[in-house]
Amino acid sequence: MDALKHASKTKDKTVDPLVVAAFYKFVQLNDLASLQDQIESCCRENNVFGIVLLAPEGINSTIAGPREGVVKVLDRIRHDSRFSDLQWKESFATKQPFRKLRVRLKKEIVTLGVPGVDPTELVGTYVKPADWNALISEPDVFVIDTRNNYETEIGTFKGAVDPGLDSFSQLPSWLEKKIDAGEQPRVAMFCTGGIRCEKSTAFL
Structure with missing residues (x-):
């Protein structure tokens, strides 16, 4: 009986790890304010925190939350045909790595500072x-x-x-x-x- 009680208490204390999803995509965007509102609303509804950068050249983000919530956010983004092939990398955390959610509009999703550089038009060869x-x-x-x-x-x-x-x-x-x-x-x-x-x- 004591062993069963101990097992029950241990199970109650078990916390499913949070999913951390990192993703980006270079794609031309001209409706940044609308995307910002949609993504921010979806994240808040699903208890997902992190940072999402949106710029005319695309999206760059790392978000974290319960798996179900992260999946819903990713599904919402991929529902947009421009992101239908979006891929992400997953890791896990026992505590929320982000203190808040930030969905920001930027000039670039990664700052190079050189106008006219467009990876959707010209980019190097990918190496496996x-x-x-x-x-x-x-x-x-x-x-x-x-x-x-x-x-x-x-x-x-x-x-x-x-x-x-x-x-x-x-x-x-x-x-x-x-x-x-x-x-x-x-x-x-x-x-x-x-x-x-x-x-x-x-x-x-």
């Missing part, structure tokens, strides 16, 4: 994880770590060049000084989630 190590091992490939300093301090790929960035917006000036298309025709870039690589290869 299984092919990455072979690519960066080739002697004529110039490998660039596009992450910020606090990220590169944790570690990077052997042979990768670290531009020493405090912010992503510093990358264009560094690239203009370091990259010569005639001398280095093959450039491989990496970041954390892919968004900075898309934007920076579009710049190149």
Whole structure:
């Protein structure tokens, strides 16, 4: 009997982990205020917190909440045909990592600071994880770590060049000084989630 009581108490204290979903997509948007209202309302109705950035170039977000709530928010976003193929990466948390919900309108979903850069028009070639190590091992490939300093301090790929960035917006000036298309025709870039690589290869 005592064992059963203990098991019951333990079960009562069990808390399902919160789902953290990170996603982005470059797509032309011209109804930002309407999207902002729809996404914010859906998040609040489903107890989902986090940050959602909307800009004329697309969406960039990390949200967290109960799985059911996060799924409803993602379904609401994907119901829009422009986001029907939206993909996300999941992780889990035992506590809510965000103190509040912020759905903001921005000039860019990731700030490069160079007008006219459009990954929907021109972007680099995607490399599968299984092919990455072979690519960066080739002697004529110039490998660039596009992450910020606090990220590169944790570690990077052997042979990768670290531009020493405090912010992503510093990358264009560094690239203009370091990259010569005639001398280095093959450039491989990496970041954390892919968004900075898309934007920076579009710049190149």
